[in-house]
Amino acid sequence: MNAWRRALQGLPLIVAVLALWELVGLTGWVNPKVLPPPHAVAARWWEYLAPPQPYDPEAGSRLAWLLSGELVQDAAGSLYRVLAGFVLGAALAVPVGLLMGASSRVYGLCNPLLQILRPIPPIAYIPLSILWFGLGNPPAIFLIAIGAFFPVLMNTIAGVRSVDGIFLRAAQNLGAGRLTIFRRVILPASMPYVLTGMRVGIGTAFIVVIVAEMIAVNNGLGFRILEAREYFWSDKIIAGMLSIGLIGLAIDQGMSLINNHLLRWHRGLEH
Amino acid sequence: MPAILIERVSKAFPTSRAAVTALENIDLEIPAGQFVCLLGPSGCGKSTLLNAVAGFARPDAGRILVNGVPVTGPSPERGMVFQEYALFPWMTVAQNVAFGLEVKRMPKAAVQARVDELLHMLKLSEFAERYPKELSGGMRQRVAIARVLALDSPILLMDEPFGALDALTRRSLQDELLRLWSELGKTVLFVTHSIEESIFLADRIVVMTYRPGTVKRDLRVDLPRPRDPAAPEFNQLKRELSELVAQEQTRHEADERLALTTD
Numbered sequence: 001m002n003a004w005r006r007a008l009q010g011l012p013l014i015v016a017v018l019a020l021w022e023l024v025g026l027t028g029w030v031n032p033k034v035l036p037p038p039h040a041v042a043a044r045w046w047e048y049l050a051p052p053q054p055y056d057p058e059a060g061s062r063l064a065w066l067l068s069g070e071l072v073q074d075a076a077g078s079l080y081r082v083l084a085g086f087v088l089g090a091a092l093a094v095p096v097g098l099l100m101g102a103s104s105r106v107y108g109l110c111n112p113l114l115q116i117l118r119p120i121p122p123i124a125y126i127p128l129s130i131l132w133f134g135l136g137n138p139p140a141i142f143l144i145a146i147g148a149f150f151p152v153l154m155n156t157i158a159g160v161r162s163v164d165g166i167f168l169r170a171a172q173n174l175g176a177g178r179l180t181i182f183r184r185v186i187l188p189a190s191m192p193y194v195l196t197g198m199r200v201g202i203g204t205a206f207i208v209v210i211v212a213e214m215i216a217v218n219n220g221l222g223f224r225i226l227e228a229r230e231y232f233w234s235d236k237i238i239a240g241m242l243s244i245g246l247i248g249l250a251i252d253q254g255m256s257l258i259n260n261h262l263l264r265w266h267r268g269l270e271h
Numbered sequence: 272m273p274a275i276l277i278e279r280v281s282k283a284f285p286t287s288r289a290a291v292t293a294l295e296n297i298d299l300e301i302p303a304g305q306f307v308c309l310l311g312p313s314g315c316g317k318s319t320l321l322n323a324v325a326g327f328a329r330p331d332a333g334r335i336l337v338n339g340v341p342v343t344g345p346s347p348e349r350g351m352v353f354q355e356y357a358l359f360p361w362m363t364v365a366q367n368v369a370f371g372l373e374v375k376r377m378p379k380a381a382v383q384a385r386v387d388e389l390l391h392m393l394k395l396s397e398f399a400e401r402y403p404k405e406l407s408g409g410m411r412q413r414v415a416i417a418r419v420l421a422l423d424s425p426i427l428l429m430d431e432p433f434g435a436l437d438a439l440t441r442r443s444l445q446d447e448l449l450r451l452w453s454e455l456g457k458t459v460l461f462v463t464h465s466i467e468e469s470i471f472l473a474d475r476i477v478v479m480t481y482r483p484g485t486v487k488r489d490l491r492v493d494l495p496r497p498r499d500p501a502a503p504e505f506n507q508l509k510r511e512l513s514e515l516v517a518q519e520q521t522r523h524e525a526d527e528r529l530a531l532t533t534d
Contacts, residue, residue: 169351170357265362
């Protein structure tokens with residue numbers, strides 16, 4: 001409830017920006033081809049979202065019909081790639097990060113290589129990924145996995161290293177062996193960091209998916225706004241951008257909810 | 272055979288300026304069932320000695336035997352209660368208490384029964400499903416004590432366990448500890464810098480010197496329990512100990528001043 005009230009606090013500014021934007025169109029200061037007014041964007045948005053065909057019970061269920069709009073299809077494609085790439089990247093980063101955080105030998109072995117690779121932006125892998133995987137989902141998922149890998153990795157390492165020594169001593173004192181300490185102490189104690197890394201990682205994944213779709217895929221939100229440019233549909237470009245923003249916001253809020261639930265024991269959540 | 276035998280134990284820590292001798296030639300023999308307080312100002316090595324008995328830090332010289340067996344590392348037979356509680360914050364109260372039992376691979380039903388019993392013993396039953404962050408300091412320390420008692424260790428090591436608690440909570444936990452001690456007959460090695468606390472609790476008080484840490488005075492407390500902090504004998508002893516501890520505190524402060532002015 002409180003969150004809603006806080007969101008409502010920002011409403012006046014949003015309304016003001018929309019009003020100004022509409023005014024700019026109405027007065028003819030700006031060519032509406034370049035910056036279409038909000039009502040035109042909204043109309044285009046609705047067209048983008050709505051099912052293209054009238055409902056036909058022969059063709060399938062009502063739900064399938066509702067989801068047959070272009071925007072829904074694009075969003076589903078983008079989300080699928082984000083999820084697949086993120087899961088792949090995080091599934092590699094978490095075990096490597098745990099090992100690197102727990103063992104200084106593994107850290108010493110892996111860190112130099114990773115430090116060389118880490119500054120390479122995931123986008124710089126685009127040419128190589130197209131050479132390796134062709135076009136379509138595989139190169140996009142590969143790029144997203146790289147984008148998600150490093151934030152999760154770095155935070156996991158930091159998480160393991162930040163585990164308070166007193167927990168380790170307490171666990172040893174209670175008779176726990178190395179494996180038990182790793183599984184029941186180090187793993188949960190580093191969880192706040194790992195989850196922060198995942199939140200950053202999925203954000204990066206969402207950036208990378210848009211770029212990957214502009215280059216290697218022929219559907220998805222990123223592809224659609226680039227396609228719209230070719231037809232000079234600025235209203236559709238803006239509608240697509242706002243969709244991207246709202247979906248990104250939803251992903252981040254979803255991650256935050258999951259984090260709060262998993263970390264309900266955590267001190268930082270005390271208010 | 273003594274429960275804890277400490278023979279000529281020394282330990283030094285390297286620092287930027289010079290090696291600090293935390294412990295020098297400590298000899299202590301603690302019979303089973305005795306409640307011993309290690310008393311002294313901070314920096315006197317009392318926690319270092321406790322950690323050595325716990326097996327967290329090996330002494331540089333000398334040896335420590337527990338029931339005749341040399342200490343080589345931490346063990347559930349020497350349960351430790353920390354000042355900072357050291358409860359696992361991601362586990363509920365019941366899960367914290369169950370931890371040591373699960374490590375021992377005790378069957379689930381038996382773990383459950385033992386946890387219930389301990390929570391009842393420490394008046395924590397209604398908090399079983401709470402997380403540590405929801406509890407007050409006193410409650411947290413009760414959980415830590417229950418967690419260590421679950422191990423059924425004959426020896427209880429306590430590192431200023433009530434140091435962070437307010438006076439009233441402190442007193443009630445002291446009473447609780449004495450009750451448990453007399454019921455369970457454990458050997459207790461208890462570190463504190465509170466003179467009153469040591470007189471209230473201990474059979475025997477070992478006053479330690481500030482760097483190097485040595486035994487300054489080893490005295491028995493023969494006052495009958497429950498002890499009354501207002502009684503003349505209590506205060507007589509308190510004056511005597513205050514004198515001893517104040518001498519070491521003065522050396523501690525002089526040392527700190529020196530360290531700050533030479534930096």
